[in-house]
Amino acid sequence: MRPSNGLSKCTARIGGYTPLMRAAVLEGSIIEVRGDDSREWLNGQLTAQIADAKDGEVRRGLKLDRTGGILAMPWVFCRGEEFDLFVEREGAKELLEDLDRYIIMEDVELSLREDTRALFLEGERGDGIFARATLYGMEGAIRILEEGEIVESIVQTRGAELLDGQALETARIRSGTPGRPEFERRRLLPQEAGLKELVSFTKGCFLGQEPVVMLEHRGSPPKRLIRLEMEPTLARSLKSEGTGGIKGADITDDTGAAVGEITSVSSNDERGFAIGLLRKRGFTLDTLHLRASEGAPSAAVTAFAFIGEPPDN
């Protein structure tokens, strides 16, 4: 029987060897926030506490729409009273436009720096250059790279393994970290995405706060993201050839009724990992199944787990 509240022991040990340190280069864009009112204004735009962010710190927050739906999950680099939002490249312009709508008389200016990169080093400590951060469950530090900066020597000096794009995506999905595939598919509140820890419930008002706080005090969210582990052959069969997208795959209940869908999938040589969205509340994990498209290997899902706090149904 599968556990109802987390991954099974057998999957917890699966995943192959773990190097001492891993490194990742994140491709993205930077939205520069400048002006005397930057700190206060940004604090009202993001879910994270920015008001007390110190020079050299990095924090992670969510940008919500006014109904509480997640639009983006920026890293916020604090440089005194200036802030750099490191965001995914795709959608950065739209995010800038959305933020710009909420500047009225504040002394705030936004500008976009496209095609930037950040380097994350697992195990690295914040030292004024790198800022402490967590990426896909890895503890380490992050910094924005200069244009043209070569990372291989930095990574080699530290004896780290540089993850390629595929390995990084696998790490994201394996850790159950939602990203653009999840946010684009459906409007998700932070609690539905298991990202409540990126929300400050004590800092005061921010855009989209009201539905998030109401949900917090009214029980379980209606939708939930879950994490799946499976045989790698099954994971590979869920990917569309060429496009890298996902073939139709339903999450079903015991009766065979579709109650959710797969939003992200990836695999390494040993395991397959996926993130799925449950569209309704009220399911325990031991009643869920994966119904892959025709021709996919049967069975082979070994674990389901809620992302974030398990619901109280």
Added chain:
Amino acid sequence: MSIQLTPRAAEKVKEIRELEQIPEEALRVRVLGGGCSGFSYDLFFEDEHTELDQKFVSHGVPIYIDMMSYQYLEGTEIDYVEGLHGAGFKFINPQAQATCGCGSSFSA
């Protein structure tokens, strides 16, 4: 269209001005980015205005509004309400598509 105070709101503004010993100052109304719904209202007293300000007088109270804020406030009536859950100025803004529960912010 202008911005108006209800008689009750105007009386409250005058009362506060008297208390603060600034009986001649105007009421500055502006919109800021922030709050649960994206935009929030801001009220304070000010004795200076610029050529770019919109200027109104409602029930004897001068009102200044900057051009940017005016785009979001045109046609607004400001009331003063008292209830069991508190008292304060209430904005009846025809341009607001939605407001948050406490009424301090709106979306446009």
